[in-house]
Amino acid sequence: MKFLYAPILLLFVILSLLFLLRVLLFKTGLIYITKKWWRSIEDCFHVYQFFKVPEFNENMQKNHLYCEVSIYLSSIASIEDSDFINLFTGKKPHDIVLHLDPNQVIDDYFLGARVSWINEEKNDTNRCRTFVLKIRRADKRKILRPYLQHIHITSDELEQKKKDVKLYINIDSHEQSRQWRSVPFKHPSTFDTIAMESDLKNKLKSDLESFLKAKHYYHRLGRAWKRSYLLYGPSGTGKSSFVAAIANFLGYDVYDIDLSRVLDDSDMKMLLLQTTCKSVILIEDLDRFLMDKSTRVSLSGILNFMDGVLNSCCADERIMVYTMNCKDHVDPAILRPGRIDVHIHFPLCDFSAFKTLANNYLGVKDHKLFPQVEEFFQTGASLSPAEIGELMIANRNSPSRALKSVVTALQTDGDGRGSLNIRRQWTDNSSRKSTEDSGEQPGVFSKEGVNAMKDIRKLYGLLRLKSRKNSESFDRMPDSKDGQSCGL
Secondary structure (H helix, E strand, O other): OHHHHHHHHHHHHHHHHHHHHHHHHHHHOHHHHHHHHHHHHHHOOOOEEEEEEEOEOOOOOEOHHHHHHHHHHOOOHHHHHOOOEEEEEOOOOOOEEEEEOOOOEEEEEEOOEEEEEEEEEOOOOOOOEEEEEEEEHHHHHHHHHHHHHHHHHHHHHHHHHHOOOEEEEEOOOOOOOOOEEEEEOOOOOOOOOOOOOHHHHHHHHHHHHHHHOOHHHHHHHOOOOEEEEEEEOOOOOOHHHHHHHHHHHHOOEEEEOOHHHOOOHHHHHHHHHOOOOOEEEEEOOHHHHHHOOOOOOOHHHHHHHHHOHHHHHHOOOEEEEEEEOOOOOOOHHHHOOOOOOEEEEOOOOOHHHHHHHHHHHHOOOOOOOHHHHHHHHHOOOOOOHHHHHHHHHHOOOOHHHHHHHHHHHHHOHHHOOHHHHHHHHHHHHHHOOOHHHHOOOOHHHHHHHHHHHHHHHHHHHHHHHHHHHOHHHHHHOOOOOOOOOOOO
């Protein structure tokens, strides 16, 4: 038995010592000292080469590679292992940016090789800052150029995400160098907030994501790397909000061209020349402009802007968007593929879009009045998303009152008095609160409020009776709302 206990006791002692050693290394920080010693010993058996990336070149101009390396190093996980790190607030709220402190070293790994970066800063009068890349000479030929290309791509992607999107508008100016003025683009619209069929929305998002990755594909075909969209439909259906959603989704600047300010065809070309890549170029209400015969830009100038030689040379990595109320009377040459790639119809609101609006404006995903609203949509009544949104904003403190106001507006839509009733209803609702929703006593106006509600209910009952009698005639009427179409 003694012979059995001796190996077990020895094994227990060894495990205990290993556990204590582990605790000693990791709890006291000796593991980091051990790593430094091991690295210094390892460096004795390798030959290293150093590459400097100064902040300025010999002409004292900013070195763009230095900026790219700084952005890249701030993004890698190993920067947190440095002894000293500078913390800065970023451009976005609650965003913290990490920067390497002077004369600190961090490691990075690429294609199985380890490289080191040193943030070197001289304490002279010029305070010249330099990043020094330390790489094994044996690994230099294999990884140096791919690694620098990796830094360029990664920093470009990170900078694009942090970039502040701007809105550019063209101005009346004969100075060719100052045709655009910019303001910060703060439009809050996103693909989650726009009222659109989910399937169509997903197709459009996939189309944009595919465009971002298709640079080499377009160039292999000999085509400019651009994508053109036509948004057409009645006013207030969300075309401008959709443009904002595209810009926010891609992080692209928006160049909004006001055709009434364009001097002539050559001025139109100059505007295109002065746009930058990663941008959305927008022309709104193109159909109205084409119908105006007194404009200074010709149809030929518009066609060349959309798909001319200059467009092929200067429209790389751009999204072209045109909006119209109706495309039926537009020259087919404008609508052909190549000038317009994707046609998207923005109809008046249907029940699916209404539920999206109710969720966005009121935070309501389901309500007892939803079946009643759906019934009106099925009989052909409809309003634009802008009209429904205005009713919900005016009654945002009471979802029930907001939905009732939409029902009332839909009731009168068939008589062609929708917009008039919306304005009248907004005035009535702003001056009167329903006792059913608020639970408050309306004081001396309580009797009038109850009578008004009774009158509305009587009117609603008569209209419902009338709609049931005429249901067959509604079924025979052609559907005025086209399905949304997309040329994807």
